[in-house]
Amino acid sequence: MTEVAAAFESEVERVTHTLRDEILDGVRAPGSRLVERELAADLGVSRIPVRDALKALVAEGLVTPRPRSWAVVREFTPADVADLNEVRSALEVLTFRLAANRRSRDGLQRLRAVLDEEIEASRRGDVVAARHAAADFHEVVTSIAGNDLLFEIDGLLRSRIRWLLVQHEDTGQVAVEHEALYEAIAQRDIARASTLILAHMGNIRYLDDPTWRDEDPQLSGS
Template identity: 65%
Template sequence: MTQTEQTTQASPSAQRASDSTRVADRLRDEILDGVRAPGSKLVERDLASEFGVSRVPVREALKVLDVEGLVTLRPNTWAVVREFTASDLSDLDEVRSALEVLTFRLAAQRRDEAGLARLRAVLDAELAGARAEDPVAARRAAADFHEVVTELAGNRLLDELTETMRSRMRWAMGQHDDLMHVTEEHRVLFEAIAQGDVRGMERLVLAHMESSHRQRVEHEEREEARGRGR
């Protein structure tokens, strides 16, 4: 076997890891984008057939998503897409409000031209998605906006803390329907960061959190009404 063949032929364990990552990434996107609704069954056999892999990488992918808080494992039956309770979301909001204020303050203090350019690009993508009435694109970019702000904050411990909640935060941030409203709030936050408005950041962030909570409640009510109308 040539060196090229040796490097291109993955070992069985490496292939399983690759398959597991691919399945986890796909399922994560589908959950966050609303393709797989809360409470949906995730059956290993069916997913293995759908993704063209064995059940082992599917099982490993589901364990990853369970740790991220997006999936609930039910031994000897199947997994389900997590249904977040009001208490779950209240807990998340409390932690987010504390971390977000700190994150945006640090971003305003430590901003640089390169970071602001990245943040502007994400905001432009969010605006484009909102204008096109593309909820998936707009919501993904809205979540990306918060992650780029975390990068601008430049605090490794904050990165680690945020990483443990990233998937749950992205899910919660995606529970809104007024795409332009969220985009406008992000524009205001961007301007505050660009101007280094550290003193005004807490007020802006908490107002954004309150607005996000209100939009999430309205989104849930619309989804429930839609479900009753079927």
């Protein structure tokens, strides 16, 4: 890759990363317009990296394309969330079981580090940072599960699942539950990890529509 091509690639990655974070953090609300010309001016780049970034975010499921040169931030419906939770519930149980069985010292250190970040952010009231760290916790667990195919599948869904994970409202309770999950993994307690992750998914309440827990038996714990 030439130096110019490498610089262009990094610009696309920067724009994609910036827009992704703004969507996940709610800076760009669901349904808001994403116009190439306006985004290019805001971010100080040409329209080409913006166009490529929007294509990447469409593929990640965070953006809905519109004709010509604009798109909108995806509006997740209750049906979208129910579908996502059905898939996530199956993947999470497998992921945490594998992580408890296969965790290494290095994996535990990485998991402890991100958990400490989550706890500290929650204690100081930094909700955005706490949610980011909480989502990172799940991603680190996936990485230490040691299954390449599972990691690949997670990559396909990562942005949508991360969107779901950063919607929770009680960062303190999530951190407490993550602490218990960490201990189960550290002790190689596969059965407890399975039980805790199911309870964890049932306990999380989401900001946009709390009735999702009542509509979805998996989330409501029934």
